[in-house]
Amino acid sequence: MTGPFLLLHPNDNVLVARALAPEGLEVALEGGTVRLSRPIPMAHKIARHAIDEGTRILKYGMPIGIATQAIAAGEHVHVHNIRSAYTATHVLQDADGVSAGVSQ
Amino acid sequence: MISGYLRADGRKGIRNTVVVAYLVECAHFVASKIVAGFDGEDVQLIGFPGCFPNEYAAQMMERLCTHPNVGAVLFVSLGCESFDKVRVSNVVSESGRPVKTLVIQKAGGTAGTVQAGRDWVRATLDQIAKAPRAAMGVDELIIGTVCGGSDGTSGISGNPAAGKAFDLLVGEGAACIFEETGELIGCEEIMAERAITPELGQALRESVQKAERYYATLGYGSFAAGNAAGGLSTIEEKSLGAYVKSGDSPISGLIKPGDVPPRGGLYLMDVVPDGEVRFGFPNISDNAEIVEMIASGAHLTLFVTGRGSVVGSAISPVIKICANPDTYRALEGDMDVNAGDIIEGKRSIEAVGQEIRDLVVAVASGAQTKSEALGHREFILTYKSFEPIGPACLPASA
The missing domain is CATH 3.40.50 (Rossmann fold)
Structure with a gap:
């Protein structure tokens, strides 16, 4: 599989960008094609399908956090809409995942 | 087959380093000046910055200075810090490695200690170049x-x-x-x-x-x-x-x-x-x-x-x-x-x-x-405290 996004485990509800995916890119998901509303940097995640608030986020088939709001299919999944079930994540100004440090 | 450096305790190393170790931050600069005299040779700086005693740091320093990659150790002490320099020096000496401790307050301050340290390291590099080699799997x-x-x-x-x-x-x-x-x-x-x-x-x-x-x-x-x-x-x-x-x-x-x-x-x-x-x-x-x-x-x-x-x-x-x-x-x-x-x-x-x-x-x-x-040789050692591992942690080979 050499598409722009990787499915790491069949149970996952997120996909991982294998390279920077530009804003407006059309991505074919099981539920239909979505258009990215913002660029997704390499190794960031998008929702594989719509995710309800309070749902466990699965990556590698394992829980990596909990949705703090409803997330639409194809939306960026990151510190702005999921939280740790353990220790809160410390971030700088990039609450939405964007900062000068994001690899382009 | 790897050609290792055979140490007296039977362990084998893949490098043959002279370590210069400061025993408090106050001796850091002098120790680094000693090391700076050996650009391109295998002489490396480690140390512990604290003046207060810490058993973890003492044990770590003993383990590091008797690591099989280490061929000899020079300790640099200011003189009044709490680190037990006699104990660590004895451990290294018992491991069969050349070891020396220089105390800045007794060795002529910065200039005298740097000179004495470089003289010892120079002689020791020649000595450990003859360290025995052994095949290593x-x-x-x-x-x-x-x-x-x-x-x-x-x-x-x-x-x-x-x-x-x-x-x-x-x-x-x-x-x-x-x-x-x-x-x-x-x-x-x-x-x-x-x-x-x-x-x-x-x-x-x-x-x-x-x-x-x-x-x-x-x-x-x-x-x-x-x-x-x-x-x-x-x-x-x-x-x-x-x-x-x-x-x-x-x-x-x-x-x-x-x-x-x-x-x-x-x-x-x-x-x-x-x-x-x-x-x-x-x-x-x-x-x-x-x-x-x-x-x-x-x-x-x-x-x-x-x-x-x-x-x-x-x-x-x-x-x-x-x-x-x-x-x-x-x-x-x-x-x-x-x-x-x-x-x-x-x-x-x-x-x-x-x-x-x-x-x-x-x-x-x-x-x-x-x-x-x-030339990267980063090193950091800070305060910690540990209890020994419990009996379940290292089961006999299963």
């Missing part, structure tokens, strides 16, 4: 792994490749150490199932629970801002990515910094202090973890990075595995292995794992890593 190697500057690629490419290399090395009889229980939060149950005994499994579980309590008290997880910029959202996401660098081998034991694995196999190092939170964060930066694995005998360390760390280490070489193909292109001069090929679909995890395994043997045979050739 992969089954005599101890290899550590850390990840630092992690991003979302680390868990997809670099760490799985390091895990594959660990599987190959454990299969050949090497002892492999993975670490940072604070970065295994969320993995404790799946990890416990890999222990060779149920009692060890419980000890593994408890070590992660201890880390979780410790970090909760501190208010931060083992998670830097750059981890989030690189696509990691939570500590458990980072943990799952970090966990895969342990590979698939059964877990043979749980050790603490300075405990040397008794035989080949895969070991978890518990780096979180015991007791109440006292001295701050368990490991304030990646090199603290590398130093602890070296104290447990690691001949070299596999360092997986996504964002791009450039560090090496004193005493034991660091092999830098770059998980992110963009970072590899930006920092190629610092990276030994491009695991980013996996992300780009150019090579398999198995192929990169085999490259890492082969590089381990090449570096053990004398090839320099990128960080070694660039």
Whole structure:
């Protein structure tokens, strides 16, 4: 599989960008094609399908956090809409995942 | 076959380093001036900055100064610090290594100590060049792994490749150490199932629970801002990515910094202090973890990075595995292995794992890593406190 996004485990509800995916890119998901509303940097995640608030986020088939709001299919999944079930994540100004440090 | 340096205790090293160790920050500058006189030769600086005594630091210094990669040790003391320089010097002397202690207050201050130190190191380099050599198998190697500057690629490419290399090395009889229980939060149950005994499994579980309590008290997880910029959202996401660098081998034991694995196999190092939170964060930066694995005998360390760390280490070489193909292109001069090929679909995890395994043997045979050739010799040792490991932690070979 050499598409722009990787499915790491069949149970996952997120996909991982294998390279920077530009804003407006059309991505074919099981539920239909979505258009990215913002660029997704390499190794960031998008929702594989719509995710309800309070749902466990699965990556590698394992829980990596909990949705703090409803997330639409194809939306960026990151510190702005999921939280740790353990220790809160410390971030700088990039609450939405964007900062000068994001690899382009 | 690797040609090792045979030490009097029977252990074998892959380097033959003269270590210059300051015993308090007040002696750091003088020790560094001594080392600066030997550019291009294998003379390295380590030390402990604190003036207050600490049993952990004392034991770490003893282990580090009798590491098989070390051929001789020069201690540099100011004179009034609390570090027990007689005890550590005796330990090194009993190991059969040349050792000397210079006390700045009695050796003519800065200039006199620098001159005396350089004279001793010069003579000692000539002396240890004749250290006996002996054939060394992969089954005599101890290899550590850390990840630092992690991003979302680390868990997809670099760490799985390091895990594959660990599987190959454990299969050949090497002892492999993975670490940072604070970065295994969320993995404790799946990890416990890999222990060779149920009692060890419980000890593994408890070590992660201890880390979780410790970090909760501190208010931060083992998670830097750059981890989030690189696509990691939570500590458990980072943990799952970090966990895969342990590979698939059964877990043979749980050790603490300075405990040397008794035989080949895969070991978890518990780096979180015991007791109440006292001295701050368990490991304030990646090199603290590398130093602890070296104290447990690691001949070299596999360092997986996504964002791009450039560090090496004193005493034991660091092999830098770059998980992110963009970072590899930006920092190629610092990276030994491009695991980013996996992300780009150019090579398999198995192929990169085999490259890492082969590089381990090449570096053990004398090839320099990128960080070694660039002169990186980072070192950090801070205050900690540990209880000895429990009886379940090192089961007799199963």
